[in-house]
Every structure is written in structure tokens, then in C-alpha cells.
Amino acid sequence: MSKRRFYFITKYFAIPYFFILLQKIIPWLLAIFWLLFISGCIDGFFFAPIDYQQADAVKIMYIHVPAAIISLFSYLVLFVHSCIYIIWRIKLALLIAYNSAILGFVFTALTLITGSLWGKPMWGTWWIWDPRLTAEFILLCIYGGYIMLYNLNNISAREGAQYLAIIGFVNIPIIHYSVYWWQSLHQQPTLFKFSQPSITLNMLMPLLFMLLAFIFLYLSLLALRLRNNILQDYSEHNWLYKNLHLNQ
């Protein structure tokens, strides 16, 4: 009974099955991403109204907010797969965690860069040691530390990197609630709160489009990286050639 109950987990983490799944979903993920991204860009940059205080600078929001949400989401993926690896020792979970960390690093850097570009005209400074900004910077360092530790190519270092990811998860609620807990220059959440979103519908729609586009971008990049890793690591295996319709 217990074997049957966890059958979907073992099936999901079986690398040949996962590789076939990746081959099937990558074109769809990329197609949906481009569709959402183009419509979000057109709606956001050409049709959405400008802010009465921030003028055109508000358009950075359509990149900054989705990138920030994805930077947290990829850490969640990293955390969950690190836990799975620590508990069940599944190699695919390790691959997903590592690739998620690399994407998380890129999205966090993008968040900090776009935030800095937005901060200069609005706050008058590129950077300030504000709680939200500091917590996001700490997230970038944790991603960087995880990647460096993982790449030491030592089984103990890889194990340590997973524990580091689990310890670093404490930073995620701090990032989200920092604007409530401390006096912060950064504004409070607009989308992810218990009450209605405090943004007009004309601006909300392109923001949601861009958010969905970034989610699909993250998923497609993750899938592409995983496929490449599997191709590298399992190049000697017969099942890989069979699935690629090639003769070994």
C-alpha cells in the first residue's frame, strides 16, 4: 500500500521518464512564455497608464516585481528539492535544486539591478541598507554560496550545500514580511496580501501577464538546463539514444 502511495514520486523522479516528460513540455513552455511575454510587454509598455508621481519610471515594475517573485519562488523549489534529496537521496532532486539555484541567482540579481534603477529616480539613491533590500542581497549571497559549495565537486560539499539551502530558507519569510516588521523605504506588497490588490486594473493586467510570463520563463529555463544536464550525465545510456531516436 505504501509503495503504491508513493508510486507517483518514484515515477516523477525516474530520470528516463522525466527526460521524456521534458522533451514533451519544453516547446509548450517556451511557446506559452513568448505569448505571455509579448502580450505583457505590449500591454504594459504601450497601453498601461503612467503613474501620476513616478511617470514613466513605473514601467520598471513590469520587470522588477515578476523577477522578485520568481527569485523567491526558485528558492522554494530549491528548498523543497534539497529536503527531498536529504530524505530520499534522489539524484534528480539534487539536479533540480542546483539548477533552480542558478536561475534564482540570475533572477535575484535582476531584481536588485532593476530595483536599483527604479530607486535612483524615486528615492534619490541607487542603494540603501533598507531591510527589504538587505534581505534580498542576503538571498543573492546564499544562492552564490550554494552554487560555489556545490561546484566544489566533493560529495560532502554537495551535501553541505543542501543543508545550507535548508538553513537559508529562514530568509524567505523575512524578505516578504520585512516591509511590515521594520520601517522601510520600500513600499508594502501590492499583489500578495490578504486584502484586494492596491493597484488599478489597467496596471494590474499587464503585471499579471508579465508575472505568468516570468513563471513560464523560469520553468522553461529550468527544463532546458535539466535536459542538458541529463544529456551530459547519461550520454552512455541506451535509453537516452532510444528517446532521442538516434542509434548509439
Next chain:
Amino acid sequence: MLYFEIINLYRQRALYMQNIACYLLVLIIFPMLLPVEDLILLPKLASPIVWFITSIIFIFNINNFFSAAQKSFLSHYILASQSLYRLIIHKIISQWLFCALPLLLCLPLLIPLYNITFEHVIVLILVLAMATIIFSIIDCLMAIIFLHITTNNMLAIFIVFPFYLPIIIFGVGVHNYVDLVSANTFMLNAILFIQLPFCVLFGKIILKSQYNLKNIHNI
């Protein structure tokens, strides 16, 4: 057990003396580097400088937590089914005694060197005492993660410093007796009391897992 830990660290006292020497050198040399017209800034710079050097010393101290001699001792300890919780707590206490306490005792030097008040030094000692315990806890956890890895200090800085940042930010905000009952100090207290049980529990799990890995893969 704590006694043996202290004896063990006493044998490596040269390492800790090096820390103190480095700390004193920076404290003494820094006022000499400032131009005479900027000496008025010294009292304001004292606290950030002390925080900065202390955090750097603690980061470089990570490799001393489980030195080569202690790793073999660790396997004996695990084989004898001794409590790993106790081991972690004793490590934190002994490291704090050898690494933080001498630095705190040197702080009164700031009164003549940086022209600051006695009140300021007392507040700095109290807040640093609390913060260095938190640093020791973080160091202990990271040292367990790095147990079988020959780390370079660059990697340690990159991984550990982010965890120090909030503590430094809260700590630097405390300037006088009034600040001692402010939100910054309460945050430091909260971090300390949440972190200690978490570190001990989680540290034991990682230590056991790293030890098992060593046996399986013969690292």
C-alpha cells in the same frame, strides 16, 4: 567535556593570539590614518570599526572549530554514543571564550584611542557580547557543514557573511543606554533565543549525516 574542549583550544592558543593581535593592530592603526581635521569623526567611527573587525575575525575562525586533531576525536565521540547536543553547546561556549572574550576585554582601549565615553564602551561590550554568541552559533553550524571540505576563506566569507549582516545592522544601531531597551536589542535577543535551539538540533542532524557520509565514501 567543556574542560577538555578548553584544554584543546588552549593548545592552539597561537591562532587566537593572532586574532587578538590583528584586532589590536587595526584599532591602533586606524586613528593614525585619518587626517587631523577628520579626527572629530573618530568617536562615530569606533563602533562600526569594532563590528567590522569582530565579524571578519569570526569568519576566519570557522576553520578552527573542527581542526584536524578534533575530527578524529569526533569519530571517537560518536562511536562512544555521547550526546552530540552537548558537544555542539560546549564547542560554542569554548569558542566564544577563546575568540570573543579577549576581544571584548580589549574594548576599554577605545576610550583613549577613539575619544569615546565610558557609557558608550559599556553599551558596546554588552551588545557585542550578545552578538558574538550569535556569531559563534552561526560559525558552529557552518563549520559542521564544512566538516570534510577543505574550504578557502573566500568561500567562507561568501557563505557566512550574509548571515552576519542582520546582526551587524541591528548591533551598530545601539549607541547608548536608552538604545539598550530599543527594538534593535530585542531583535538581537530574539535571534539569539530562536537560533540557539535550532542550531543545536539542526547541527546534530548535519554532524551525524556528515559523519555517515565520511564512513560511506571514505572522504
